Amino acid sequence: MAEIIDFFLDYTQQNSCAECIPCRIGTKRMQEIVKKIFNGSISDRELSLLYDFAEDIGASSKCDLGKMAGKAVKFALQYCKNDIDAHIKGSCGHTIPANPGWQSIMMK
């Protein structure tokens, strides 16, 4: 999930018209924090700031692009907390196994 957020924030940055502050700067700041999830250097303070960002950007961006970026991060923090925590601890390999159908064919 952390990768998906990172990817989505990349998309937002590349497509942001740069007119409003939450989308132009906010999504960049969110991405900077999200990247810290990968190497586990994120602090609790930053995690809570990320939540504040997501809330604010989702609510106050000018158009749906920024709003979606904020909301996506908010939902990820709310509903995929385990995955993110695993990332922070560095224990997350691949949470979804490779297609077992393929595996069973290949192994035979």
Place this chain on the structure above:
Amino acid sequence: MANVTLTIDGQKVTVPEGTTILKAAEKAGVKIPTLCFLEHVGLRHIKHDVGACRVCVVEVEGKKDLVSSCNTPVEEGMVIRTHTPKVIAARKLNLEMMLSDHHLDCPTCPKNGICELQAICAELNVRQIRPQGEKKDFPIDDSSPSIMRNPNKCILCQRCITACKVLQTVDALELYGNGFDAVVRPKGGLPLIETQCVACGQCALVCPTAAIVEKDDTWKVWEAIADPNKHVVVQTAPATHVTIGEAFGLPVGTDITGKMVAALKRLGFDAVFDTNWSADLTIMEEGYELIHRIKNNGVLPQFTSCSPGWIKFVEEFYPDLIPHISSCKSPQQMLGPIAKTYYAEKKGINPENIFVVSIMPCTAKKYEAARPEMNAASKYWNNPNITRDVDVVLTSRELIRMIREAGIDFANLPDEKYDPIMGEGTGAAQIFGATGGVMEAALRTAYEVVTGKTLPRLDFEDVRGMKDIKEASVNMNGVTVKVLVAHSLGAARQLMDKIRAGELKDYHFIEIMACPGGCIGGGGQPIPTTVEERELRIKGIYERDKKLPIRKSHENPEIQAIYKEFLKEPLGHKSHQLLHTHYTPRGKK
């Protein structure tokens, strides 16, 4: 139009349909903070409400997301809350985001103290900057002699783009790029000097931070004053007579002429002259040129040439109409060469040592003074050691800073008088500072020169005021002279398109001022310069005109003296040498 009733912070308010939440709140007595919003960009009908800063967001009952109040129209039965925790948190965090990408060098910032970003952070009690991260790092663009751009201080509110594109129709700036890397830059990413920018400085007036400011030349003046070999003279533009006081707590539009002269003398200038004097000289030359054109089937209508932003505008966008422009230099550029010839001769000073400083309401004047052809005195004496006609141009804002630096208590200064030879100005020259003024001054003189009669009524009310395009006509010995006045380059463009299309042939004289309201709304004037301030300053200008003992340029004794002793006659040989110029077609190749 139907009315809409809504509730704002518990107050019921009824407003016409289409009103924004911001305006409705104002009516309900609720103040919503704004940063990027700007009403009346130069003219009343131009508004900037892109909703970029997201500071004016409010909560609307039934809507999950916040809405920006500056550009959202009200709806029947809306229930709005303007300071819930959610709203306040969003405003603060949005400002923090803005600050996280801002070089926070406030103490050394040119806008320190008059910065709108600073003010709003104080107003909204922003006490920390939680987000940290990459900051933009663009080079400073100081290619233009008039305007300096520091994109690192830019908050991308785009007010400058509105001023440039909608008000002035010059369209030299653009918002380029996406996301965090976006930047407001001159079109095509060129240095400002290589674009079609006319240096009018309206962008600098509306910029909330110091992303666009005038180029500061005060140090050159301090050095010149301190140099014992230099005879430093200074001239003050008509529009500065009613504006400098604002910065020192005096009411907008107060006539501070005497105090300004006193301040300049205390700063150490060797002689203090009045651009009003050379404005009278301009009227003589330009008025006679008009009469000459009318009598000899010259190119009509004749355009005024006092506004350097306007001159660059014609050169860039309407090079085919250059023959319409009066060949007279602007008052600033008339005083320069006269100081280095006539004045030098009379005073027995080596013109090489004369250093001319101008106090102008204008950023484009810096550009004008730097034009290569503006070295008439050097040509006159055939001496390459004489520098350009006007050595340094300071805007009103720069003079204000110098007065502060010197610790002068401006508001309590006694009134002092200009120095003789080039210090007397008439009411006609005074009104050069307001839109329509040059025209009115020209008519006062032209009428009396052509008819030989005294003008029954001096005031031409038709050409005054903040209306975009104004017209008047005067009967002079059976010829009805028709004149047009426009201010702001957007209005000028309307007239120019008509002339290009072959219309307006029966008009004789057109006055254009690049800045809304004329020079009193110039790009170098104190900040803020809103429409209200422009109107008050215009009032101040006409009050001073009424007060002055002489109100017609040709009656100025010092003007009569220079023609008698030096220039001989308007449009004469010396006039052509020193007071007239030519223009260069520019524009896209």
